[in-house]
Amino acid sequence: MQRTVFHSKCPPECGAPAVPIPPGSRDAKSRNRRSPGGVIDLVPKPDGSLSPAPLTTPGAAASAGSPQPRPPAVLKAVDKETTAGILFGIGAYGLWGLLPLYFFVLHPAGAVEIVANRVVWSLLFCVLLITVTRSWRVLAGAFRNRTVLGPLAIAAGLIAVNWLTYTYGVTTGQAVEASLGYFINPLVSVLLGVFVLKEKLRPLQWAAVGTGFVAVGVLTFSYGKLPWIALTLALSFGLYGFVKKRVGPRADAITSLTVETIVLAPLAAATMIFLTVTGAATLAANGAGHFWLLVASGVITAVPLLFFGASARRLPMTTIGLLQYVAPVLQFIVALAVFKEAMTIDRWIGFGVVWLALLLLTVDMLRTARKNSVTRRLARAAA
Numbered sequence: 001m002q003r004t005v006f007h008s009k010c011p012p013e014c015g016a017p018a019v020p021i022p023p024g025s026r027d028a029k030s031r032n033r034r035s036p037g038g039v040i041d042l043v044p045k046p047d048g049s050l051s052p053a054p055l056t057t058p059g060a061a062a063s064a065g066s067p068q069p070r071p072p073a074v075l076k077a078v079d080k081e082t083t084a085g086i087l088f089g090i091g092a093y094g095l096w097g098l099l100p101l102y103f104f105v106l107h108p109a110g111a112v113e114i115v116a117n118r119v120v121w122s123l124l125f126c127v128l129l130i131t132v133t134r135s136w137r138v139l140a141g142a143f144r145n146r147t148v149l150g151p152l153a154i155a156a157g158l159i160a161v162n163w164l165t166y167t168y169g170v171t172t173g174q175a176v177e178a179s180l181g182y183f184i185n186p187l188v189s190v191l192l193g194v195f196v197l198k199e200k201l202r203p204l205q206w207a208a209v210g211t212g213f214v215a216v217g218v219l220t221f222s223y224g225k226l227p228w229i230a231l232t233l234a235l236s237f238g239l240y241g242f243v244k245k246r247v248g249p250r251a252d253a254i255t256s257l258t259v260e261t262i263v264l265a266p267l268a269a270a271t272m273i274f275l276t277v278t279g280a281a282t283l284a285a286n287g288a289g290h291f292w293l294l295v296a297s298g299v300i301t302a303v304p305l306l307f308f309g310a311s312a313r314r315l316p317m318t319t320i321g322l323l324q325y326v327a328p329v330l331q332f333i334v335a336l337a338v339f340k341e342a343m344t345i346d347r348w349i350g351f352g353v354v355w356l357a358l359l360l361l362t363v364d365m366l367r368t369a370r371k372n373s374v375t376r377r378l379a380r381a382a383a
Helices: 026-031 058-062 071-097 097-105 110-131 136-146 145-172 173-183 185-195 204-221 228-250 253-277 285-297 298-314 317-323 326-337 344-381
Strands: 001-005 019-021 042-044 050-052
Touching: 001 317, 071 097, 071 298, 071 317, 071 326, 071 344, 097 145, 097 298, 097 326, 110 136, 110 253, 110 285, 110 298, 136 145, 136 253, 145 228, 145 253, 173 185, 173 228, 173 326, 173 344, 185 204, 185 228, 185 344, 253 298, 285 298, 298 317, 298 344, 317 344
Parallel strands: none
Antiparallel strands: 001 019, 042 050
16 A cells, blocks of 8 residues: 655645655655654644654663763863873972972072062063063053952062061071971961851861961970961961952963062062162172072962962862972971971971871861762752
């Protein structure tokens, strides 16, 4: 028996001629597809016509509502980004951790001269980068925006205090205490969240903060004085991070550093002139090698910041929080192994209590990140 079907592009009422289709022909099979349930897959169009629906298998229909796994190419790209982020992060914190070695080879330059040179040469290097990347409009926009310029000016003052204190600690044989400042910096950041942002702490965070206060007490007893270098470094860098976070993505790493060094440059240049006039400057008085080492402070300052920015764009904050311990660990090792600084039993105890506090903080951070990840996964599945 022959079947008669109408023109495939026109419904019956359009007047197109009917076309007889022999049974068993290929065209008949293609025009009379059936679903697994035995119903012809003809779907009405908005204009009243019928069109064949796409064939689906029961397994495909059942899995239509479930999330599909990522293709291997996407997973491979994600893995590459994560690996690159970790490498950039290790590079940034590794360079910061080895910075005491750089200050060591700058002898006999003092902390004030080193920081003044660091500001001036960093500015020149940033200007070069801004020119190469054609970012002058972005920099000009940062200066026109008071909500960017104001916080970055405050950040400039905080980082100047941080650099000066850290350089002083390293160049006067107190690199161990300087490393302590960056060990306790995460605890200071937690306290800033409580007192400034009115955040509520979780039990493990309270335990970490309390343990940190005990550590400061032990180290105060050990040193015979308050470890002001460590506390100044932790507080200045914690506030610096807080201010930079308020700026957020409105200024990238190079723009931020350029604005900060421009703010500090007049004072830094005046300091270099004063040291030269009084005969205390070593920039041009200790040979070409010493001169170029001081000039290199611009690159040595900017490169870790670029690495950190590249890492932060690719990694979650939990991973960044773990990587940040690389710097003080390296500083601590350099202070003991290279500078041969003394570590008494009571100081080991004090540092051990600090590390216990950081362990509590890290466990809390990982637990919270895991809970948030599960919550997001459930929310996506429910949506």
